[in-house]
Amino acid sequence: MARRGDGSGGFTSASERELTEQLAGWLAQGIPRVKMKIGMEGGARPDTDVVRVRAARTAIGPRAELFVDANGAYTRRLAIEQAHRFAEHGVSYLEEPVPQRRLDDLKAIRAAAPMAIAAGEYSYTREDTRDLLASGAVDVVQADATRCLGITGWMEAASLAIGHATPFSAHTAPSLHAHLGCAAPAIAHVEWFADHVRLERMVFDGVLSPVDGCLRPDPAAPGLGITIRRPDVDRWRI
Numbered sequence: 001m002a003r004r005g006d007g008s009g010g011f012t013s014a015s016e017r018e019l020t021e022q023l024a025g026w027l028a029q030g031i032p033r034v035k036m037k038i039g040m041e042g043g044a045r046p047d048t049d050v051v052r053v054r055a056a057r058t059a060i061g062p063r064a065e066l067f068v069d070a071n072g073a074y075t076r077r078l079a080i081e082q083a084h085r086f087a088e089h090g091v092s093y094l095e096e097p098v099p100q101r102r103l104d105d106l107k108a109i110r111a112a113a114p115m116a117i118a119a120g121e122y123s124y125t126r127e128d129t130r131d132l133l134a135s136g137a138v139d140v141v142q143a144d145a146t147r148c149l150g151i152t153g154w155m156e157a158a159s160l161a162i163g164h165a166t167p168f169s170a171h172t173a174p175s176l177h178a179h180l181g182c183a184a185p186a187i188a189h190v191e192w193f194a195d196h197v198r199l200e201r202m203v204f205d206g207v208l209s210p211v212d213g214c215l216r217p218d219p220a221a222p223g224l225g226i227t228i229r230r231p232d233v234d235r236w237r238i
Helices: 017-030 046-060 075-088 101-114 128-135 150-163 175-182 194-203 230-236
Strands: 003-009 033-037 065-069 092-093 116-119 138-145 169-170 189-193
Touching: 003 017, 003 065, 003 128, 017 175, 033 046, 046 065, 046 075, 075 101, 092 189, 101 116, 128 138, 128 150, 128 175, 138 150, 150 169, 150 175, 169 175, 175 189, 175 194, 189 194, 194 230
Parallel strands: 003 033, 003 189, 033 065, 065 092, 092 116, 116 138, 138 169, 169 189
Antiparallel strands: none
16 A cells, blocks of 8 residues: 655745755655745744745646645734735645644634645644544644554544544654554545654665655565664664
């Protein structure tokens, strides 16, 4: 089985050139959807966010999907205003426009925004995921097995998403989530997160690479299909 990836990075610390080269590079690898960060200086530079989104769209062309992630930097009002500005550049997915715990704000943004609203990376328990889904605050619910009580908690989150007829997405850690995604009842995409990919390749053998925009775990490999390169990590041992 294979799981669709979305190239994710485009940090606000990157220059516009670095941003556009990274996003275009993922398309060259066959990844048809890319995600960038917005919320410059904690949401204090919304016009700059729009400029960077416009530059990203120019770099990737009209056909690729463009996702944005505010990491909770906006207020409710600003998020709604920005959502409409981003829509002019074909943004189809707005992640965590406000902090996840502000469910009323998320719900209001979802009702007003012309694209999908996503959140869930800060769910640590099944109750967090349940409350997010029950509130009607998101179009896409995320979960991260490194945060939500491991593999068991992540699979519970996937089942809750199915029960609420809500698309489900894996947050970061692609070498972990590619395998879990194949076991989930349904999943929209796995985040091909730039920093995690870099670190995974530094310390593990068997790290997956996207093929035609998908991650395809080796069914013959044990466990998660990765092994620690001891010589490379022993120097960090305490």
